[in-house]
Every structure is written in structure tokens, then in C-alpha cells.
Amino acid sequence: MTTRPIREKLKRFGFGPVSRRRTEWLVSLPTVVWLSLFVVVPTLLVFVVAFRPANPYGGIGRGWTLETLRGLAAPGLLTIAWRTLWMSLLTTVISLLLALPAGYTIARAPARWRNRLLLLVIIPFWTSFLVRVFAWKALLHPEGPVKRALAALGLVGPQATLLYHPAAVVLVMVYTFLPFTILPIYAAAEKFDFRLIEAARDLGASPFRAFRKVFLPGIRAGVVTAVLVVFVPSLGSYIIPDLVGGPSGEMIGNKIAQRVFTDRNLPLASALSAVLVLAVLAPLAAILALQRKGKKSGIVIGEAP
Amino acid sequence: MKRSRFPIVVTVLVLAFLYLPILILVVNSFNPARFSGRWEGFSLVWYARLFQSPEIWQAVRNTLIIAVSVTAVSIVLGTMAAYALHRWAASRLQHVHYTMIYQPLVVPEILMGISLLMAFVAVGLPLGLFTIFLAHVTFCVSYVAMTVLGRLQDFDFSVIEAARDLGASPWQSTRRILLPMLMPGIVSGALLAFTLSVDDFVITFFVAGPGSTTLPLRIYSMIKYGAPPLINALSTLLLAVTLTAVLLSQRLANKKGQES
Numbered sequence: 001m002t003t004r005p006i007r008e009k010l011k012r013f014g015f016g017p018v019s020r021r022r023t024e025w026l027v028s029l030p031t032v033v034w035l036s037l038f039v040v041v042p043t044l045l046v047f048v049v050a051f052r053p054a055n056p057y058g059g060i061g062r063g064w065t066l067e068t069l070r071g072l073a074a075p076g077l078l079t080i081a082w083r084t085l086w087m088s089l090l091t092t093v094i095s096l097l098l099a100l101p102a103g104y105t106i107a108r109a110p111a112r113w114r115n116r117l118l119l120l121v122i123i124p125f126w127t128s129f130l131v132r133v134f135a136w137k138a139l140l141h142p143e144g145p146v147k148r149a150l151a152a153l154g155l156v157g158p159q160a161t162l163l164y165h166p167a168a169v170v171l172v173m174v175y176t177f178l179p180f181t182i183l184p185i186y187a188a189a190e191k192f193d194f195r196l197i198e199a200a201r202d203l204g205a206s207p208f209r210a211f212r213k214v215f216l217p218g219i220r221a222g223v224v225t226a227v228l229v230v231f232v233p234s235l236g237s238y239i240i241p242d243l244v245g246g247p248s249g250e251m252i253g254n255k256i257a258q259r260v261f262t263d264r265n266l267p268l269a270s271a272l273s274a275v276l277v278l279a280v281l282a283p284l285a286a287i288l289a290l291q292r293k294g295k296k297s298g299i300v301i302g303e304a305p
Numbered sequence: 306m307k308r309s310r311f312p313i314v315v316t317v318l319v320l321a322f323l324y325l326p327i328l329i330l331v332v333n334s335f336n337p338a339r340f341s342g343r344w345e346g347f348s349l350v351w352y353a354r355l356f357q358s359p360e361i362w363q364a365v366r367n368t369l370i371i372a373v374s375v376t377a378v379s380i381v382l383g384t385m386a387a388y389a390l391h392r393w394a395a396s397r398l399q400h401v402h403y404t405m406i407y408q409p410l411v412v413p414e415i416l417m418g419i420s421l422l423m424a425f426v427a428v429g430l431p432l433g434l435f436t437i438f439l440a441h442v443t444f445c446v447s448y449v450a451m452t453v454l455g456r457l458q459d460f461d462f463s464v465i466e467a468a469r470d471l472g473a474s475p476w477q478s479t480r481r482i483l484l485p486m487l488m489p490g491i492v493s494g495a496l497l498a499f500t501l502s503v504d505d506f507v508i509t510f511f512v513a514g515p516g517s518t519t520l521p522l523r524i525y526s527m528i529k530y531g532a533p534p535l536i537n538a539l540s541t542l543l544l545a546v547t548l549t550a551v552l553l554s555q556r557l558a559n560k561k562g563q564e565s
Binding site: 025027028031032034036037038039040043045046060098101102104119122123130131132135136138139145175178179182208233236237239243253256266270273277280 | 309311312313315316319320322323324326327329330333382383385386388389392393396398399401402405406408409411412413414415416417419420421422423424426427439440442443446450500504506507510511521524525528529533536537540543544547548550551555
């Protein structure tokens with residue numbers, strides 16, 4: 001990279017160590033302060049509030065208590081935690097199975113087509129999340145087209161409900177997270193040398209074997225990023241189970257929101273959130289480690305390619 | 306050797322999967338039927354109904370006030386942050402800075418919503434437009450910083466050096482050279498921040514107060530408590546707006562590709 005010569009040049013222009021430090025602090029300070037106030041401190045606060053009692057006015061009481069943490073062991077919550085985990089894992093696996101061939105195809109498409117295909121993947125990324133969830137709610141509605149089609153084919157009975165079921169939640173989660181999965185796979189596949197696959201085929205490998213033994217290891221970093229960008233937000237899903245899940249499709253996010261909005265128990269909401277923070281922390285640490293290693297390979301999420 | 310058709314077939318199915326629900330929604334927004342089961346001819350009745358709703362207009366106003374102010378603040382903070390991250394890439398401060406900027410991009414929204422709510426409750430800040438503004442800037446800054454950082458990656462600092470050689474002050478070289486060259490990155494960051502702010506539901510839901518209903522909050526209560534055809538019309542309008550934003554930013558991105 002070019003950072004070293006730049007630094008040499010800067011030094012020559014009077015950006016010596018002392019004034020350099022000062023300029024660096026001046027330029028960085030606004031975001032460092034802002035993010036400390038609104039990201040770091042609030043996150044720590046969640047852990048603190050979990051040890052505080054609730055007060056009857058829906059606020060945070062005085063003193064300290066372990067009562068809330070004991071409340072976490074309730075059997076209902078364990079069921080929800082387990083369901084959150086398996087639904088997120090299932091969403092991740094399905095998204096990946098769809099994103100791998102899609103990312104591969106886009107990376108191998110002729111340049112003219114590639115940009116169009118990419119645009120098609122990016123557009124849903126920009127369209128309103130609520131609108132996309134609502135579109136499915138309308139489709140799966142008892143009067144909606146999917147139900148009518150399935151009933152006409154005799155696949156479901158006239159009384160079957162497609163909504164308010166864990167399967168509906170997984171379907172809509174796959175739908176909303178799929179673009180995020182395709183992008184990192186594509187980013188990694190774009191740098192992959194496809195002649196390796198041809199070589200494997202020449203040596204007698206079947207297409208699937210070449211895909212599994214040559215392509216997949218070659219884009220490993222992209223696959224890991226893709227897994228994390230689906231799995232982490234899935235764990236924290238709230239709108240999707242809320243709108244298409246019903247009681248049997250509730251996830252931990254719903255429980256957090258219910259504690260905040262229904263019975264206004266902020267300490268219990270905090271305790272649940274603390275559990276969620278810890279659950280996403282492990283995969284996040286992995287992302288950051290990967291990012292540091294792969295910064296140069298351009299696999300950065302949240303940035304339109 | 307023949308390439309397998311399987312990946313292409315899956316890709317076509319994936320794209321159909323991504324677009325069919327949206328397409329059906331758009332088509333239904335022109336359907337006068339109360340339940341979208343059958344087509345009863347083309348009509349703009351739901352759009353007319355939409356424009357007559359004072360609640361929608363109030364929500365649009367709130368949304369725009371927030372989105373415009375959030376975008377303005379985020380592009381300033383985000384651009385400065387990206388500059389610092391790039392210029393002093395090896396320093397320890399920037400390591401911490403990067404981790405902080407990265408956090409809002411990956412932490413589930415509900416966690417950001419609840420932690421900000423705790424913070425606002427703890428300091429006794431009344432919930433409303435201002436708290437929504439604070440929350441939105443917090444995640445928009447990260448997106449702007451990442452977008453501008455991408456643009457900085459292929460910025461040639463020797464141009465600045467040349468300007469300084471020719472007698473430009475640090476301020477002059479920043480304003481006349483650095484900023485214009487970063488402009489496509491800043492503009493696409495601004496579009497992204499604006500869209501994210503207009504679209505955000507989860508975080509807003511947690512930090513909103515009475516009278517600060519934004520468009521997504523309004524849509525959510527419409528989804529929860531009936532009025533599907535109206536939502537179809539509203540969603541179609543929103544899609545049109547975001548589609549314009551994507552195409553604009555895409556055009557900027559292409560320009561960037563041609564220059565470098």
C-alpha cells in the first residue's frame with residue numbers, strides 16, 4: 001500500500017509528530033465523541049440496567065438486584081432462545097445455498113451483464129425493509145395469491161394458514177437477507193481465478209466436485225462474511241417475527257420489545273438484550289478479525305460495490 | 306467442456322424470488338378491490354385516499370425533517386471520520402475509531418434501539434424528533450464514513466502535495482482539491498444516509514415519542530391494524546423514491562469507475 005510514502009511526504013510538509021497528533025485528534029474527535037456517547041456508553045448501560053430493579057412507573061429504580069437475571073431462567077424464555085438460534089441457523093444455511101450459485105453466476109457473467117445483475121441485487125437492499133416484509137404478509141395472507149395457488153393445486157387445505165408460523169418467518173428472513181449474502185460471495189468470487197475450475201474439470205472432476213473442492217475453498221473469506229451478515233441480524237430479528245410470525249414464531253427480539261412496550265420493564269428488557277449482545281459478540285469478533293485480515297481484499301459490508 | 310446450467314437457473318429463480326413479491330405489490334396498488342384477491346381494473350383510488358390523509362402528511366413531514374438534518378450532520382462527521390481513518394491508518398487511535406464506526410454496521414438494530422432508549426431514559430431526555438435525530442446520525446455516520454473511505458482508497462495524495470508546493474494553504478488544498486475529488490463518495494454517502502434515515506423502523510420505534518411519528522412508524526401501524534390497499538400505494542411511492550436514489554448513486558459510482 002501507499003501509506004508509508006504518504007507519511008514521508010506529510011512529514012516533509014511540516015506534519016511532524018506533534019502537530020500530526022493534534023490534527024489527527026481534531027479530525028477524529030467529533031465521531032469518537034459521538035459514537036462514545038451514543039454507541040459505547042449505551043451498550044454498557046444495557047449491562048448496568050440489567051442489575052437494577054424496575055420501578056412502578058416504567059423507569060429504572062434505585063439500588064441493585066439479581067432478581068432480573070433469575071427471571072431469565074424462565075422456561076418460556078429458554079424455548080424462545082433456542083427457537084431464535086435454530087431459525088437464524090436455518091435462515092443462514094438457506095441463504096447461503098441460494099447465494100453461492102447466484103454469486104458465482106454474477107462473477108462469471110460477461111462484464112455488461114455483471115453490472116446489471118449486481119444492480120438487480122442491490123436494489124432490494126435499498127428498498128424499504130417494512131415494504132418488503134409487508135409484500136410477503138400480503139402474499140401469504142389467507143386471501144392472498146400464494147394460498148390460492150397452493151389450494152388450487154391441492155397442496156394445502158382451504159383452512160391452512162401460511163402466516164403466523166416459524167416457516168413463514170424463515171422464508172421472509174431469507175428474502176430480506178439474501179442480497180446481503182450474495183454481495184460478499186460475489187465480491188470474493190470476482191477475484192477467484194476460474195481457470196482453476198476448468199483445470200479441475202479437465203482432470204475429470206464433476207461440476208459439483210469442482211465447485212466444492214476448488215471454488216468453495218477459494219472464496220472462503222466471502223463465505224464467512226456472508227454467513228455472519230445473515231446470522232447476526234437474524235438473531236436480532238424483530239419486525240419479521242412480529243408481522244408474519246405470530247406466537248409460535250416469536251424470537252428473542254419480540255420478547256425485548258414486549259418488555260419495553262407492553263409491560264414497560266426496562267431492566268428485564270436490558271437483561272434479555274445483554275444475552276443477545278453476548279450471543280452476537282462471538283460472531284462479531286470473528287468478523288472484525290477477518291476484516292483486518294481481508295481489508296485489502298475489499299470485502300467490506302455496508303458498502304455498495 | 307460444457308459449463309453446468311445449474312447456477313444460472315438458481316440465479317434466475319433467486320431474482321424472481323426477490324422481485325415477484327414487490328411486483329405484485331405494485332400491481333395491486335392500482336387495483337381498486339379491497340382484498341387483493343382479484344383484479345378489478347386499473348384505478349388510482351388508493352393514491353387519492355392516501356393524499357387525503359392528514360396523518361400521512363404529518364408523518365412525511367417528520368420523516369423529511371429528520372432525514373434532511375441527519376444527512377447534513379452525517380456527511381460532515383462521516384467524511385471527517387473517513388479522512389482520519391485513511392490518513393492515519395496505522396495509528397492506535399484510528400484502530401479504536403474504526404472499531405467504533407464498524408459497530409453500528411453489524412450490531413442488530415434492536416440492540417441499538419434498546420441501548421439508545423436506556424441512555425435517553427437514564428439522562429431524562431424527552432423522546433421525540435430530537436432523539437430520533439440523534440439515533441439516526443449514529444448509524445448514518447458509519448455508512449457515510451465507509452462509503453467515503455472507499456473513495457479515499459484510490460485517492461492520489463500527491464495532488465495535494467503539488468498544491469502545497471505551489472503555495473496553497475492546508476485549508477485551500479482541502480477545499481479546492483480534496484473535497485471536490487471526494488464529492489462522488491460524499492454524495493453517494495449522503496443518498497445512502499438519507500435513504501436509511503427515511504427507511505429506518507426498528508431504532509426509530511424505540512426512541513420515538515408522542516407526536517414524532519415517522520413514515521415507517523405510520524406504515525407499521527397501518528400493517529398491524531388494517532388498511533392494506535393504502536399501504537400498497539404508499540409502498541409503491543416509496544419504491545419509486547428509493548429506486549431513483551439507487552439509480553442516481555449507481556450513476557455516480559460508474560463515473561467513479563471511469564475516472565480511476
